[in-house]
Structures are given as structure tokens and as C-alpha cells.
Amino acid sequence: MTLMRWTPAPTLPSDVLGMQREINRMFDSFFRGATEDEGLQTTPWNPVVDVAENEHSYVLNVELPGVSRNDVKIVVQENQLTIRGEKKQEKESKNANYHRVERSFGSFQRTFSLPTSVKSDKIDAAFTDGVLTVTVPKAEEARAKEIEVKVK
């Protein structure tokens, strides 16, 4: 490793702009609750997801406030589960003058790899209060079995 020259302050205006953009992005992601990999996302909006496992199934909860049931598609192909859809901006009138826009709009897509031991034909989904819940039941062999061990 060599010693690098340290430049105390950015000298080019573009650096300043870049820094400003980065700071704006940090503030935005902080207040919107965006995920850390935001810089890598290809779609403008990446909904937030929780994934849990219980005895019988895997449960995915996706925050989709303001999205209509008909605008969401859940597709299972091989071992990939994809949730995609679109949120349209609800514009009340043409006279609306926006002072602040923090909520996300547009299309979104998230894909998950499913374990092989699931019943992919028995996937169930429910949509309440802006949260989509997808339940993926486990196949019999994946369920933890209790084996009684006799102590002699």
C-alpha cells in the first residue's frame, strides 16, 4: 500500500454537486425508510419486505401502501417468487400544487428464491391495510418433526 495524497477539499464544482446529491439521498432514504441497497436498485421503488418462517410456512409481508389489489401480480416460476406491480399517483385534480412528495410511485418488483421443499401450488396471498401477506406452505418433509427419544 502506498501513501495517497489527500486533497482537503473538493476542487471541482461537480464534486460539490455530487456530494450534495449524496447528502440529499441520505436524507431521503432516512425519512422514507428506504433500504441500504437503494443505490443498486433498478426500479424506482423497492417496497420493504419482512420474511419469516414458522412451523408450517414461510410468510412474506410487503408494505404496499396505496396500491390496489388489482395492480399487484404474484408469479411463481420454478423456485422464484416474484411480486410485481404498479402504484399510480392518485391525482385529485389538475390544480394540485405539490409542496412535498415523499411517497413512492411507479412500478416495483421483488423476487425471492424459494426453498425446494415448499408447496408452490398452495401459495396464498392477502392484502390488508396496505400490507401484502404471501404465505408459502412448507412441504411435509421440510417440517420439523418431533422425535421422542426414550431414555433407558
Added chain:
Amino acid sequence: MTKGEVTVKTGHSAESDVNGLCRVPAADVYETPDAYVLMLDLPGVEKDAITLMLDKGELRVQAKPSEQKQTPGRLLFSEMRPGTFTRSFTIGDGIDTNSIDAHFDKGVLTVKLYKNAQMKPREISIN
């Protein structure tokens, strides 16, 4: 900023729930000729768990996500932030505080704050 406007207070709020966790919901604010409209994303909240409080020119929204909506079982990964949604807005004098409409649908709270007569645009005819 003019006196009559509705503005968002700073993102942070002193309020917090028992666990000390609060989450700032994303908000849109727009203005129409007769009203200011606030829209807040409150996913996973039931209508009855939302409190809207107007106090001394400050409108405070608090909403606790329902326990049942929380993902059951052992979390494999979690991106959702825990805590009670909390956000405050400053309501100017130009708002008729007696006629505030609130509506909750698909996890989105819409609050309509009507302007009082002085704030509405008025066309003056030329004689």
C-alpha cells in the same frame, strides 16, 4: 412561507411509544384552490389505531401498526422499521379547523384541510 400555509414539521418528533421507537411516515402535501391535502403512508395500521390531534396550530398523526400484521414466526430477514408512526404538521391561520376531513384507505391516510374564505383565491371583476 405565508401565514396560512400547512407545513411539515421537522422529520423527527419528540413523541415515541413505550419502546421509544418511532417511525416517520412518508408524506405528500399538496394544495388545491380550496384546500391543503396531506397524504401519509401508514402500512399495516388499522383505522382505529390512528390518532389525529389538532393542538395549538399543530396537527399530530400517530398510528401504531397492529400486532397481528407483524410477520409471525422467526424472522429470516426484516426491512420494516418497528415503532409507532409519528409525524406533525404546522397548520396556519388560513385553515378552517372546524372542517377537516380524514379518510383511510389501503394503508394511506388522507387529510383534507379546507382553507378559510380569506385564503381562497378570489377573482375580482373589472368594471
